[in-house]
Amino acid sequence: MKLKTILIFTILLISKNIYSQENNREKTLFTSDSLSFIHLLPNQKFGFISYKGDSPLSYYNDKNQIKGHIDGPYFTINEFGSGEYLIENKKIQLNFIKPKNSIDSISIKETENLTDSIKVKISFKSYVNSKNDDGIGIGSTIKSKDSLININTMFESFTSFTFKKSKLPLKLIINEKYNLEIESEKSQDITLFVNDFKKFTTDNIENKLFEFKTLTEQKNE
16 A cells, blocks of 8 residues: 555654654664655664655754744655665665564563463554653554454553453454464563554565665764
């Protein structure tokens, strides 16, 4: 599905990692026209987004401050995707890979439970910006294959529920794509790390090659 026009609050949710002070990726590069951004992530991974006309960078000065007041402009996304990159001969090759889902990793903390029920908390956080305490995942769905669980996180980035141990193993489907199975009889605090750049993928996006001399690094002060 090719992405069209998207409201500013949605764009800022996706692109807040561009300007975040908490930055755990290697670097963010943008083209000379400020319309294409390459987010270099650990393990040779990357996220890519390009715009038509204006980009969020058009509304920031060289000190990373907003130029005036943003009152709901629209940005048109041209391409959006993720994959693996290769650096060679002062060039960077972007090889796009269509993801099966947007979840990159999972963290599970278990606590002893002596009752006949299991308490589960599922939280969504950004893989790109995992140091930030703000969660993501608004509107995420969590369903069990037996229809015991059917949750939409709505305006929250987490949810909690309880089920009987007799229902183990509990097989969950997150956002209709990611399979999660709960087998332990202990209560669990589960964090799913979501890669923002895997949420959407432009259809038939082509691999790209950039010379480093044509790119500028986004600085965070």
